[in-house]
Amino acid sequence: xxxxxxxxxxxxxxxxxxxxxxxxxxxxxxxxxxxxxxxxxxxxxxxxxxxxxxxxxxxxxxxxxxxxxxxxxxxxxxxxxxxxxxxxxxxxx
Amino acid sequence: xxxxxxxxxxxxxxxxxxxxxxxxxxxxxxxxxxxxxxxxxxxxxxxxxxxxxxxxxxxxxxxxxxxxxxxxxxxxxxxxxxxxxxxxxxxxxxxxxxxxxxxxxxxxxxxxxxxxxxxxxxxxxxxxxxxxxxxxxxxxxxxxxxxxxxxxxxxxxxxxxxxxxxxxxxxxxxxxxxxxxxxxxxxxxxxxxxxxxxxxxxxxxxxxxxxxxxxxxxxxxxxxxxxxxxxxxxxxxxxxxxxxxxxxxxxxxxxxxxxxxxxxxxxxxxxxxxxxxxxxxxxxxxxxxxxxxxxxxxxxxxxxxxxxxxxxxxxxxxxxxxxxxxxxxxxxxxxxxxxxxxxxxxxxxxxxxxxxxxxxxxxxxxxxxxxxxxxxxxxxxxxxxxxxxxxxxxxxxxxxxxxxxxxxxxxxxxxxxxxxxxxxxxxxxxxxxxxxxxxxxxxxxxxxxxxxxxxxxxxxxxxxxxxxxxxxxxx
Numbered sequence: 001x002x003x004x005x006x007x008x009x010x011x012x013x014x015x016x017x018x019x020x021x022x023x024x025x026x027x028x029x030x031x032x033x034x035x036x037x038x039x040x041x042x043x044x045x046x047x048x049x050x051x052x053x054x055x056x057x058x059x060x061x062x063x064x065x066x067x068x069x070x071x072x073x074x075x076x077x078x079x080x081x082x083x084x085x086x087x088x089x090x091x092x093x
Numbered sequence: 094x095x096x097x098x099x100x101x102x103x104x105x106x107x108x109x110x111x112x113x114x115x116x117x118x119x120x121x122x123x124x125x126x127x128x129x130x131x132x133x134x135x136x137x138x139x140x141x142x143x144x145x146x147x148x149x150x151x152x153x154x155x156x157x158x159x160x161x162x163x164x165x166x167x168x169x170x171x172x173x174x175x176x177x178x179x180x181x182x183x184x185x186x187x188x189x190x191x192x193x194x195x196x197x198x199x200x201x202x203x204x205x206x207x208x209x210x211x212x213x214x215x216x217x218x219x220x221x222x223x224x225x226x227x228x229x230x231x232x233x234x235x236x237x238x239x240x241x242x243x244x245x246x247x248x249x250x251x252x253x254x255x256x257x258x259x260x261x262x263x264x265x266x267x268x269x270x271x272x273x274x275x276x277x278x279x280x281x282x283x284x285x286x287x288x289x290x291x292x293x294x295x296x297x298x299x300x301x302x303x304x305x306x307x308x309x310x311x312x313x314x315x316x317x318x319x320x321x322x323x324x325x326x327x328x329x330x331x332x333x334x335x336x337x338x339x340x341x342x343x344x345x346x347x348x349x350x351x352x353x354x355x356x357x358x359x360x361x362x363x364x365x366x367x368x369x370x371x372x373x374x375x376x377x378x379x380x381x382x383x384x385x386x387x388x389x390x391x392x393x394x395x396x397x398x399x400x401x402x403x404x405x406x407x408x409x410x411x412x413x414x415x416x417x418x419x420x421x422x423x424x425x426x427x428x429x430x431x432x433x434x435x436x437x438x439x440x441x442x443x444x445x446x447x448x449x450x451x452x453x454x455x456x457x458x459x460x461x462x463x464x465x466x467x468x469x470x471x472x473x474x475x476x477x478x479x480x481x482x483x484x485x486x487x488x489x490x491x492x493x494x495x496x497x498x499x500x501x502x503x504x505x506x507x508x509x510x511x512x513x514x515x516x517x518x519x520x521x522x523x524x525x526x527x528x529x530x531x532x533x534x535x536x537x538x539x540x541x542x543x544x545x546x547x548x549x550x551x552x553x554x555x556x557x558x559x560x561x562x563x564x565x566x567x568x
Contacts, residue, residue: 010190013445014400016437017429030442032260032500037389040458050460053292054516060321074185078411087409092420
């Protein structure tokens with residue numbers, strides 16, 4: 001079971017502001033889903049290897065060569081918050 | 094012009110008149126739409142069609158219009174993924190599949206509605222409001238590619254592209270009575286497709302018939318160095334369209350006919366299997382004991398990957414930005430304001446499943462269960478050529494019916510998400526109706542054996558008329 005404090009902590013980890021009222025709602029719905037996930041506990045998997053993906057491809061390499069990329073102004077075109085060819089954001093702390 | 098046309102019929106019309114006239118026809122149909130299938134109709138579609146006419150383009154899709162799910166990047170059109178957080182965003186590059194379509198001469202009609210970031214099975218979580226099912230406007234079209242399926246069913250595009258992470262092409266195909274293919278993982282490049290759960294998802298075509306699915310696959314499939322999971326299987330999809338299933342061995346996994354399966358769905362799927370028997374195929378029951386754990390495994394993996402993938406939406410480079418006194422506040426407020434409830438739920442659950450102390454219990458456990466599910470598929474498909482089952486246990490439900498309880502909604506993916514865990518190909522084809530609502534038959538194949546899947550689907554279609562039925566609500 002996750003608590004209100006857990007929801008607040010996860011919200012911080014995921015960088016999503018959650019209001020007091022939402023915390024309770026999330027706690028209930030998240031617990032209902034986590035309860036369902038709990039059914040996996042009954043399945044013994046000690047000797048089973050995890051599958052991260054099913055593609056039978058390992059370590060795709062390429063030559064380290066410089067190639068043309070998108071022009072700076074195109075990359076910056078989707079925001080108003082920019083300065084001197086960079087994205088502008090508020091200070092960290 | 095006929096409202097519902099196959100790609101071959103569209104090409105005939107272009108021959109007789111012009112690409113411009115055909116595109117104008119579709120734009121006219123879209124204008125009268127009752128279903129909210131498009132988020133954005135392209136203002137450049139007519140211009141693009143005119144250019145195809147002027148150039149006498151001879152590509153395989155010269156002048157043929159297509160609708161694109163809004164999580165696939167198209168230069169010149171906004172890409173919202175059904176979310177407020179991408180407000181105002183226009184991708185600076187085309188997805189690989191769009192490059193292929195444009196080179197083939199296709200005309201992009203617009204971007205279709207979807208569950209926010211492809212998270213849902215009903216298209217109700219879209220910021221732009223729900224899409225209606227053309228067969229009953231009070232019902233959902235399925236999701237998450239609900240717009241892409243509904244516009245094809247309503248004659249607002251001859252075919253479309255969706256994406257399928259846990260059933261997002263096959264579910265709406267079944268609910269809207271169209272054909273939808275989830276190709277083998279790696280068959281199509283995901284470059285330019287906004288990631289939700291990248292170890293599970295594939296772009297998939299939707300159309301009114303199996304042939305058009307193969308036509309589209311021949312254009313969009315293949316290796317692309319920008320997606321290192323893509324593979325060139327050298328498949329010639331249209332060549333697979335042979336009307337013959339003699340000697341075909343079908344496996345029927347009883348785990349896909351669970352308690353909650355609607356009796357009419359069960360009946361329609363068995364009728365289809367018996368139809369195959371009449372046509373010379375054989376069937377046997379197979380058991381896949383870990384399927385009952387697939388849904389939980391799928392959701393843990395999908396949410397975990399989502400929590401990481403969606404971290405990029407931070408108000409910095411594109412889309413919505415809220416003001417905050419520092420970086421963390423700006424990002425946290427932007428994400429609180431920009432994401433809808435379901436997207437937030439999945440990000441929070443995924444974050445939790447990956448967090449210190451819970452990683453092994455949830456994420457690692459789910460990956461191990463994924464191995465067992467994959468082994469079930471390997472084993473079953475070593476004995477038979479194809480598996481057949483209902484795509485969805487039930488027909489389309491009412492708008493608003495399931496949206497309040499996430500778990501109820503997740504449970505509707507029970508027959509589609511195991512396929513994504515195993516990465517195998519699967520198609521949904523119309524196989525019947527219940528109370529005027531379409532039912533989908535799911536045909537599942539071995540990795541990269543799309544030819545067997547398409548051949549079986551094509552043979553069924555040639556011997557039944559379900560795919561010719563049209564929704565009267567939008568006629």
